[in-house]
Amino acid sequence: MSLNDPRMAKAFRFVRSEYSGGEARLVYAFDDGPELVERIGFPAAPALAPEREAAFAAALELLHLIAGVSYYKAGVPGEIRIESTTIDRITAAFLDDLYLHGLGEFAYTNKLDLRGRIRFPSHAGHPGLRRDDGEMGADSSGVRRAAIGLPRSTLVPIGGGKDSLVSVEILKAAGENATAVWIGNSGLIESCAGRTGLPMLNISRAISPLLFEYNRAGALNGHIPVTAINSAILVVAAILYGHDAIAFSNERSASSATLEYDGMPINHQWSKGWAFERGFRSLIHSHVAADLDYYSLLRPLSELAVASRFAKNNRYDDVFSSCNRNFRILGPKPSDRWCGQCPKCHFVFLALAPFMPKPRLLAIFGRNLLDDPAQIAGFDALLEYRDHKPFECVGEGHESRAAMAELARRAEWREDAIVERFIHEVQPQLGPDERSLEALLQVEGERHLPARLVDALERS
């Protein structure tokens, strides 16, 4: 099929969303072009209890609106048309924010300015995602949806990296009833999830194949706020399967901007940040279900504090990977899970180094990244030395510097090429205001956690 270049489209249309037999179908289109259908599969989906139907419908529509970002970005047309529902001002403002900031890095790499371009149409007089069919919604005064009797149980999304595995161990230690959930087909995540010992749920997601055709026709491409999409999928799943909480594993530094461009802060991981978490939770409470909680368990922790907790347990050493490369083909060797070249590999290596025996860390990675002069530029970027922070989910510069400073004090590390260079070249230029490793390990900052888990987090 030959498609029109989506950059020429006038409008992006939210056509409809539907659910049946364990599959949600989210339908979009550019102008009068063919329908783009995204399919989300919920395995062994139970029948929906009548008291949850309204909440489910609201969650599905919210997912439809959020997941549209993957398609919208192919052309970023000037008009956004919602044909499936009407939304209130709160929802529209939330979506404006999500699309603008969630596509911040995309706009930066494609040299676009999306400010003022993204406007979700709202109907001031008709608050609520589905106000048109007469359901109770929230208005701007913050009225909440009714509770729908969800059982005490937590969905914990697993990504294959260290963070979610730390959450799993905290939830297990706290005796929480938890299910490990992941979206899409990933052998790596599956083997990590298997190692947790928790019940598992694997949700499938298939992007419309037409998007690849549009790519061929000239579509814009780039980073999208995938955590927002996954969050919205899990809200649907929580109502469907009966879980009253979704515990993500985003830490404190996910909230900080990667760089500022043309007066706008750009954060590679915006949908992992506090602003999104707070906005999304409040939207769920007001527009979906009052008793469905959404939070990030690791929010008050720094990356280093997460790393120190990960190092306490070696059960995931030979299965986890935080590497940015998508390892669809698994193998037994460390190089089958860690590319050793990307910022994630650099950062996780550095963050774990102060907290685990060197031979264990080197066995995990299969090599010593800190003794490889070819990695100097990569580590410089983490240290924010001569370069800005990379567009990756990595810790803040002062965390990397604190970890490196700690290694500089360790006899078993300080002769390694990159640590030695840090000692002689970088450290002398650092100001006296650097934070110590100990200070960075404190539990602190914005958070929203159930009280019972605050204690578990402190003890972990």
Next chain:
Amino acid sequence: MNSIPATLPEDAPWVVLKFGGTSVSTRPRWDNIASIAASHREAGRRVLIVVSALSGITDMLKGIGEGHADGQRCQELREAIIARHHTLFGELGLPKRNAIDAWLARLDQLLADPRRPSGALPWQAELLALGELSSSTLGALYLNSLGLTTHWLDSRDFFRAEALPNQGDWARWLSASVQVRHDPAITAKLAARGDVFIAQGFIARSGDGATAVLGRGGSDTSAAYFGALLKAEVVEIWTDVPGMFSANPRQVPDARLLSRLDYAEAQEIATTGAKVLHPRCIHPVRDSRVPIRIKDTNRPDLPGTEIVWNTQAGAPSVKAISSRKGITLVSMESISMWQQVGFLADVFEAFKRHGLSVDLIGSAETNVTVSLDPSDNLLNSDVLARLCADLEAFCRVKVIAPCAAITLVGRGMRAMLHRLSAVLAEFGALDVHLISQSSNNLNLTFVIDEGLVDSLIPRLHALLIRAEVMRVDDASVFGPSWSELAHGAAAMRPAAWWRRERKALLELGTGATPCYVYSLDQIREQARGLAALGMVDRWHYALKANPHAQILRTLHAEGFAFECVSWDEVEAVRSTLPTLAAERILFTPNFAPREEYRAALAAGVRVTLDALHPIAEWGADFAGREIFLRVDLGAGRGHHDKVKTGGAQSKFGVSLDEIEAFRAHARRHGTRIVGLHAHLGSGILDAQHWRTVYAQLASLAEPFNRIEVLDLGGGLGVPSRPEDLPLDLDALGAALAEVKQAYPQFQLWMEPGRYLVAEAGVLLARVTQTKRKGDIHYVGIDAGMNSLIRPALYEAWHEIVNLSRLDEAAEDLVQVVGPICETGDVLGNNRRLPGCREGDVILIAEAGAYGAVMASHYNLRKPAAEVCL
């Protein structure tokens, strides 16, 4: 086994048979033990059987020993242990279980023992011993029930542990050592009792009469102790593998079974990686010169590996190459160590204080580097950090890890050094951290980065064979390869086509020679084999291998597209196949001039760029075009340096760190990168290589926007030497399918050349003259390096036969040489041929690729003509 034969004479020879856990866990396995023991007995040997515990039992007993404080866990394990023994008891159909119940009752006593909660070491040793005591008891009952009169012995009555200097409490009880020498009195006393005995591996008495155990591999060691004690004719270690190999067969399918080793070699191989035999079992038999034989329970007819005092092998040979991973090096540097008394003592005292055992040592005037084997202690405690902090007091210390030690083992290593040049060249391309060669002249060890070892070992093994340092032709030392054993005769290669066509070829050979002859049928067969894989969306023929017009037409008819590396190749394809669509030609040049790219783009041919220069300097030429990008994934592979096409030393491809720059240029010019191409070398016979390249390329392509095609290049190997196994197409298909399933969005292209045509071509020549010079016998033929340069250029090995005398025995060792005035004009080194006479037709096989196309008029001699069958 119904008849009970008369007792053997008192001086009948002894044989000790050792069986491990899996061999004693089922009734069919015990029947097997009975038949092996009975056949020795029938051959007039007294038999002593040494057994391990049932498989898994020692681990469960260890679980109790280590979890001594956890009463409930201990009870669970107890239930499982008792159930296992009762199950086997039932399976063996034995009548009375008093004897076995006695040992299980002892387990209950030990669980109730006041020493349990503290996990006292003597208590643990006694606990661990129960596994062997029980299995040997069941075995004795069963063998007797079969009519093979078998006497049960308690090994503790024969072996008393000796305290060693520096031995800790743990080792004294749980990793004890025993000094054994031949004892004629005990031997005679046992001989008087009967002919067949069964005893326990792993257990002994401590100095004070309590129970101690021998530690890992203890059952092998016990068998060796009994062998020494009785001065047995042989100790047979029965396992699930055919014996010891020249390399780990999982890494090197071509690894050879080692038929015969001396004690020191076997010990060296066992300590440097092989798991078949525990190294501790060599020492006891070495002193009494009792041979050990490793036998395969599943294939008792195989000779296995025999370990003897002296192999009396003629020429020195590397016997094995082994590797150990997880090595940590500690490098200590200090000027103060120079001529300093006691420096090393201080260093080693620090290692001792932290309980770390040093393995390899390399030293210079101001540096000492030592290696540490992997241990739980090293991985999960801060012992290394504490060690380094201590060492810092008197030297600079650096930790180098993770490393792997690669050891070449063979008696007389230093006498072989001069022939290791190809092996050393391979190491020369890597960062070798330490080399160690001990004065016992048995080994040569290289320590390198761990990540390199898996791909390096098979290459080194092949190089050792090729350099004739590992003399696999010596049948007294080397047996069949692992893959031959695994696949049997099925893997044997079918007879070459030219044997069927001998008559026609002889006729051609008596005409104008030299002459290349191509079998188009053979080319079709190769092409169809590849097409049948189904995984590849488009096959290209890389016509640089052989651009003969009839070959191009044949492959076109088989549905192949074409890959060209020069504009003239493109023109050759277009003039031979005028109806071929231009987009079915892939133009993949290297350092070609700008005009060639322009011509290709104008003709509508698909163009691959393999450098930044064209897109950076001539970007406008590619504006709005679709191109392929050839990347260099790093490590090159192939059968010779000159055919490796990856890595910084190679001139091909854009390196990974330049890809972003390339993309930026492409974006600037609106050039669309629609394909990624990688080609890492030639002559690769390992199917897993393509899986790796394919997966690497696919993960690299994912973040690109418009990649539609992944082109894996060629390099499909063709076996040349008799010991090479052909590329396993099924394995290749499976490897490709796995990646394809993970990345269905990409089309897969490949571009073999040599694979399609090499075997289809032979070079015919006639003998011109023969000559003897000293020991060397030359056979001169009328084809030289001007017709076939591969032997001179790549040291390529081509099979050479005397077609006129194909049925005669090939007994003469000769150099096959051409008529060109170059010392290097040698087509075959040290070949066995029947006595050659002037005018005989000589056939050089696998000459269809890079033969005629690389020919020249050097010496103004006409190169060979070409004929298609």
